[in-house]
Amino acid sequence: MPHSDIAKQVHKHKKTLLDILDTLPSIIVRVDRNGRINLVNRRFEQFSGITAAEAKGKLLQTLIPQFAGELQQVAVVIDCKSPLTNARIQSGSGANLRYYSLQIYPLDSDVSGMAVIRIDDITEHVRIEDIMAQTEKMIMISGMAAGMAHEINNPLGAILQHAQNIERRVSADIPANRKAAAEVGADLDLIRAYMQKRGIFDFISHIRSAGIRASDIISNMLHFSRRCDSGTEYIKLSELLDRVVELAGTDYDMKKKYDFPRIELQRFYAADLPPVQMSVTEIEQVVLNVIKNAAEAMADAGMERQPRITLRTRLSEGMAQIDIEDNGPGMDEATRLRIFEPFFSTKEVGVGTGLGLSVAYAIVTKGHHGLIEAHSRPGAGSCFTIKLPLKGRG
Amino acid sequence: MNNADIKVLLVDDDEMIRDCVAAYLEDEGFSVYCVASGEEALQLIAAIRPAVCISDMRLSGMNGEEFIVTAHTLSPETCYLIHTGMMYCLSDELHAIGMSADDVLLKPIHDLSKLVNKIKQCAAIRRCTQ
Numbered sequence: 351m352p353h354s355d356i357a358k359q360v361h362k363h364k365k366t367l368l369d370i371l372d373t374l375p376s377i378i379v380r381v382d383r384n385g386r387i388n389l390v391n392r393r394f395e396q397f398s399g400i401t402a403a404e405a406k407g408k409l410l411q412t413l414i415p416q417f418a419g420e421l422q423q424v425a426v427v428i429d430c431k432s433p434l435t436n437a438r439i440q441s442g443s444g445a446n447l448r449y450y451s452l453q454i455y456p457l458d459s460d461v462s463g464m465a466v467i468r469i470d471d472i473t474e475h476v477r478i479e480d481i482m483a484q485t486e487k488m489i490m491i492s493g494m495a496a497g498m499a500h501e502i503n504n505p506l507g508a509i510l511q512h513a514q515n516i517e518r519r520v521s522a523d524i525p526a527n528r529k530a531a532a533e534v535g536a537d538l539d540l541i542r543a544y545m546q547k548r549g550i551f552d553f554i555s556h557i558r559s560a561g562i563r564a565s566d567i568i569s570n571m572l573h574f575s576r577r578c579d580s581g582t583e584y585i586k587l588s589e590l591l592d593r594v595v596e597l598a599g600t601d602y603d604m605k606k607k608y609d610f611p612r613i614e615l616q617r618f619y620a621a622d623l624p625p626v627q628m629s630v631t632e633i634e635q636v637v638l639n640v641i642k643n644a645a646e647a648m649a650d651a652g653m654e655r656q657p658r659i660t661l662r663t664r665l666s667e668g669m670a671q672i673d674i675e676d677n678g679p680g681m682d683e684a685t686r687l688r689i690f691e692p693f694f695s696t697k698e699v700g701v702g703t704g705l706g707l708s709v710a711y712a713i714v715t716k717g718h719h720g721l722i723e724a725h726s727r728p729g730a731g732s733c734f735t736i737k738l739p740l741k742g743r744g
Numbered sequence: 745m746n747n748a749d750i751k752v753l754l755v756d757d758d759e760m761i762r763d764c765v766a767a768y769l770e771d772e773g774f775s776v777y778c779v780a781s782g783e784e785a786l787q788l789i790a791a792i793r794p795a796v797c798i799s800d801m802r803l804s805g806m807n808g809e810e811f812i813v814t815a816h817t818l819s820p821e822t823c824y825l826i827h828t829g830m831m832y833c834l835s836d837e838l839h840a841i842g843m844s845a846d847d848v849l850l851k852p853i854h855d856l857s858k859l860v861n862k863i864k865q866c867a868a869i870r871r872c873t874q
Contacts, residue, residue: 505760
């Protein structure tokens, strides 16, 4: 074969190879043992904003410093001929938080002393993993909650109802009580006077109110177990959100404790969003809960800037999406990851049950086959996103 | 109608629950019968023909749903209520004998006077339909 043909063939093969590399969605870079760049693909150019020609000969760790830690392993990988796989790197924070996987392979060819680095953006994958882990955890907790609720409801019933029976059996209005007292030589009025003097009526009333409080917690927990199909209807999200805002305005806690009227409300409703099938009272409860949490967080933080809640609706991937965003204190990653867990509360013990958002989670995910997520950054507010299938539970 | 003329059958395997509900209903003057299982209740129901039967769902032996479906064939004029500690969704069989979500009472009932009202309501409907 003539020399020029061979050169053409080589050029053709090289081009094919580069085409393949450029087609891959991964960042591919070939470096020497010091990290000096020998070859990059198009994805690298897009990611770093540096052309292949500019990158050649430069140290990779200086061009993409967020991966500098892992890139130190290049020499070790080459020397030991053992790849580094599945390093997971977190970069940025808040809305800019991204996850990457980084792999370093020693080049096992005549181009020895080199390594190939592959970097993939796995943010979406991590997010799905996150949701799945959360769902699994909630399913486990929900099973426990339902079982526990049943076991507790019977003794709670006995406590509550016997307390009511005690009140009635010393009541002056039931003739059988006077008769029984007389039979044992006692005077019902005196018994009642004694009980009053020693605060026994108050004790009984406290038993009942404490029992009712416990029972309310249990009944919230039961939201995790199988729910009966409460009636669903089609409603416009804008109508629902406006109604919740109105409801929030009349809520005692919202008015007195969280200074709701001071909060600026912004509403951006998508005009093209069709009505959504849902249990209106349940989704109202979810939205009210999220708004209440936002108002409370902003009130607790004693913010200097104007507190603001922004409500947005839009159509997203065939689902109806509601965003409830505040400009409050936000939360750290550890809090964000646990925010939907039952009994998880950042408040002092005794303030709130920590059930509100977990019930919201159960209503949206189990009750409506939807999705609820929280995004936040300390100091930069929080945004809760609720996605609902347009046709309800399906 | 005098409360004493209204027979109420309570089916619950928890003695505490039977006792506390029965005590309240007896103070209200109803004629209350208590049993711990669906099997015992089936033996009694045809003989006493209660106006109202209040049954738990989780029972030892046959469950509450099986019991109500069978009991309805023996005493169709009785009004059946479910008293349960779990979120319970009515089955098709129970819908078919005319039960509705209003007939499911979640434990614990905070105020038994509500149960009394429900029993009186059931007894009044039964009287009208007889």
